[in-house]
Amino acid sequence: MTGRTNVDRGREVRARLVAAAQELIGELGWNGVSTRILAERAEVRPGLVHYHFESLQALLRQAAIEAMGPLLTDAAQLLGAADPADAVEAMLADIDRYTGTDPASLLFIEAYIAATRDPVLREQMYDLVAAFRAAITAALVSKDHPDAETTAVLIMAVIDGFILHKGLDPQLSAARLVPLLRRLTETENGADR
Amino acid sequence: MTGRTNVDRGREVRARLVAAAQELIGELGWNGVSTRILAERAEVRPGLVHYHFESLQALLRQAAIEAMGPLLTDAAQLLGAADPADAVEAMLADIDRYTGTDPASLLFIEAYIAATRDPVLREQMYDLVAAFRAAITAALVSKDHPDAETTAVLIMAVIDGFILHKGLDPQLSAARLVPLLRRLTETENGADR
């Protein structure tokens, strides 16, 4: 009958702080997130930030990794199940649901930049990205693609670069890129099998 | 005989401040650049920043635009002179000279993000990017490329996205992408004429 132990309360506060950080990184930028703004958004006293997390950087790191991880692993699973070209098409359709200026999109870009200045974050993000690239590569290899790894690098660059450009020009449509990428993902002898 | 008028001195101070901003945006991030750090790097008293520029944001804007403009117009000229596929190859070779973590590369990415939060910068950057996209499109149209504009969008996304990823994994080589992009830039009937 222990309704709400203080251990649970602590866990929930941590979750709220991480969620607030995920919103604020996109809204204000990585360096724009302060402990007080964070606490206000999470409806928590400022002092709690440094009680639950070693540092502000550590909280931001955890928030970024926890936001990116699930998205990338979900997409990787999709690659394992469907045809690579179809999976890429589905991913591009997903991108069109974002504007490029929303916190979710900007969180990704902010994390990339923050990783260039924070070795710990860099390593964690590298693992995520490397796993995703490996998933694309494996999917292409299973279709006897001759340049699987290079194509995987290009696909990931297209996705992140497109988000960057969509922030500048919201009218851009990722769906229009599908036929071009399909030419790269399909093996050269036109879709026999 | 006017050796060094104070008007000249002011002009030079402005130039030094802009140059310092171009370095510091990449090193510390857009929000990490302060008037005092800026003044120190430019070897100038802090008070001068707000004398010569309306605000810190205005200085950062000008620095970003002046850094990106020449690079993009140079590349656009290359596109007008050479074969589109060769021009793209030259641009990718250029990218490999950067590490993805150097101030020059990060300035671009930082500017993209800052543009999503600063409408004035957004419009100025949009003009730059749109002009560059038009140059690529025109070069492809001159070769009777069927999907010129979409291909241009993809090429630009690849370039910027690749810089993003290179910051995470410096071993990535843009040169390896050349054959893939060549398949997209060349017209379908393999390089006749």
Added chain:
DNA sequence: GCTATGATTGGTCAGTCGTCCAAGACGATC
């Protein structure tokens, strides 16, 4: 009951921030 253990509070600390301004210094023009 009592005691650990963890959670929370409110505040302090030494800095840094963007912006502004009065006073002075400089060179060009009359």
Added chain:
DNA sequence: GATCGTCTTGGACGACTGACCAATCATAGC
């Protein structure tokens, strides 16, 4: 010479920053 516009100085203002801490709270296990 005097005057004018431009540039430069040094400091001030209030606000905000990350980090830290002693005191207090609530709960779990004994």
